[in-house]
Amino acid sequence: MLYLYKDGKCHLPLELYIKLCSMADEIPENVETIEIFNTPRKVKIPKHSELLAEFLGILAGDGYLGSLTYQTIITLDKNSDREYGTHIQKLFKELFCTESTLSFQKNVTRHNLYSKEIYEFLNQKCEICTGNKMNKLHIPSFIWKDEIYLTAFLRGVFDTDGSFHKHHKNDAAVEFTSADKEFLNETKKALLLLNFNSCLSGKSIYIYKKFDIKRFFEEIRPSNVKHVKKYEFYCKNGYVPTRTEALAL
Numbered sequence: 001m002l003y004l005y006k007d008g009k010c011h012l013p014l015e016l017y018i019k020l021c022s023m024a025d026e027i028p029e030n031v032e033t034i035e036i037f038n039t040p041r042k043v044k045i046p047k048h049s050e051l052l053a054e055f056l057g058i059l060a061g062d063g064y065l066g067s068l069t070y071q072t073i074i075t076l077d078k079n080s081d082r083e084y085g086t087h088i089q090k091l092f093k094e095l096f097c098t099e100s101t102l103s104f105q106k107n108v109t110r111h112n113l114y115s116k117e118i119y120e121f122l123n124q125k126c127e128i129c130t131g132n133k134m135n136k137l138h139i140p141s142f143i144w145k146d147e148i149y150l151t152a153f154l155r156g157v158f159d160t161d162g163s164f165h166k167h168h169k170n171d172a173a174v175e176f177t178s179a180d181k182e183f184l185n186e187t188k189k190a191l192l193l194l195n196f197n198s199c200l201s202g203k204s205i206y207i208y209k210k211f212d213i214k215r216f217f218e219e220i221r222p223s224n225v226k227h228v229k230k231y232e233f234y235c236k237n238g239y240v241p242t243r244t245e246a247l248a249l
Helices: 002-006 014-023 050-062 082-096 116-125 141-145 147-161 181-193 210-220 225-237 243-248
Strands: 063-066 071-077 101-105 108-114 162-167 171-177 199-201 204-207
Touching: 050 063, 050 071, 050 082, 050 147, 063 116, 071 082, 071 116, 082 108, 082 225, 141 147, 147 162, 147 171, 147 181, 147 210, 162 225, 171 210, 181 199, 181 204, 204 210, 210 225, 225 243
Parallel strands: none
Antiparallel strands: 063 071, 071 108, 101 108, 162 171, 171 204, 199 204
């Protein structure tokens, strides 16, 4: 957006100009302004639901809320998450009755939505932190009150920041990864409430027991196809596919 502002292709909002000057420790100059009357984007603010809980889990994993531009962003791998990106677009549409825009950079795809109304809903009502998430991540309070919401939230987190991979020779593991220690503790507590045996080590939570892994895919029901395909391969062949085999699925 800064390049678009610089080239004159978009107008820089006065409020944003003042904020940027403040961030740069500069005194705003008297600049020429024009008044623009934009039609507000029509959006829907959803009620608490399983879909919303999953979306909040996705935001906890690979999401970002920007306070300067009221931006909601979900960043995915351009290749391995290609099919999952379609699911993300459907969630935006079903939850908010609006579509995200796509931007591409190197190996990532970003789903962007600019809406002050949605930003304030996610930040104030759903307790999603803004900016850098380190040491600020938490499971929203209303999620703890319903097992269906808790299951859906963990689904969103696993789909974005989780993995299903090899453990020892032919065994497998479900893994949740986060640099936020407190969020990992909350995730482990959530798994325990849903009766999953797990262990926390470093920046990861692992589920090793075959029974729990089977229950995880049956009850958490990941939406990210790349995880599901690897699990189905494991069930059929008795081992987790290699990276090359996984890309061919």
